[in-house]
Amino acid sequence: xxxxxxxxxxxxxxxxTNYKRAYSLSSCALDRGFxxxxxxxxxxxxxxxxxxxxxxxxxxVIPPVGKFLPVFEKELVCIAGGSGVTIGTVKLVDGDTxxxxxxxxxxxxxxxxSKTTVSTAKKGKVSDVKAGQSVTVQGAAGTDGTxxxxxxxxxxx
Numbered sequence: 001x002x003x004x005x006x007x008x009x010x011x012x013x014x015x016x017t018n019y020k021r022a023y024s025l026s027s028c029a030l031d032r033g034f035x036x037x038x039x040x041x042x043x044x045x046x047x048x049x050x051x052x053x054x055x056x057x058x059x060x061v062i063p064p065v066g067k068f069l070p071v072f073e074k075e076l077v078c079i080a081g082g083s084g085v086t087i088g089t090v091k092l093v094d095g096d097t098x099x100x101x102x103x104x105x106x107x108x109x110x111x112x113x114s115k116t117t118v119s120t121a122k123k124g125k126v127s128d129v130k131a132g133q134s135v136t137v138q139g140a141a142g143t144d145g146t147x148x149x150x151x152x153x154x155x156x157x
Contacts, residue, residue, distance in 0.1 A: 003035070003064035004029055005028075006066060007066040008022045008024045008065065009025060009062060009065075010022045010023075010065075012062075013059055017060070019045070020062070021043075023037035023039065024037065035064070089134075090132060090135060091131060093127070093129050095126070096111065096116075097110065098110040098112065098129060098135070098137070108145060109145070110149050111147065111148045111149065112126050112149045113148075113149075115150065116149045116150055129154050134154070135152055135153060135154045136151075136152070137149050137153075138150050
């Protein structure tokens with residue numbers, strides 16, 4: 001079940017094989033054995049998954065594809081909130097807060113808490129993340145632009 005950062009999978013139900021929906025993989029490519037996607041209650045597929053799917057239901061999965069693959073010429077950060085990715089560089093780690101500068105020069109404040117998953121090549125803590133390191137952040141963006149992280153994955157320097 002290997003994939004590359006930036007790829008997506010396509011899901012569909014056995015009873016509606018003509019209706020398929022692509023979802024970006026939100027799990028770290030270093031994680032093996034499962035695919036993780038973020039599904040919103042939106043449209044036919046999202047509503048069915050969120051409101052009607054139950055344990056034991058089966059879905060078909062088309063293997064990962066896609067060419068939105070990052071080139072690691074320098075350290076970068078990918079922040080996902082909903083279905084988007086922001087790329088930047090860790091500028092500072094201050095306690096449970098990570099400051100990430102995006103390509104356009106903006107600095108995004110990423111808040112973490114005890115429920116945030118932080119991974120490097122292994123499961124870690126916020127203090128394991130260092131300035132200049134590439135990270136992928138999953139979470140929800142607030143109205144002030146601050147991201148409350150549920151997961152932070154750091155690539156080794």
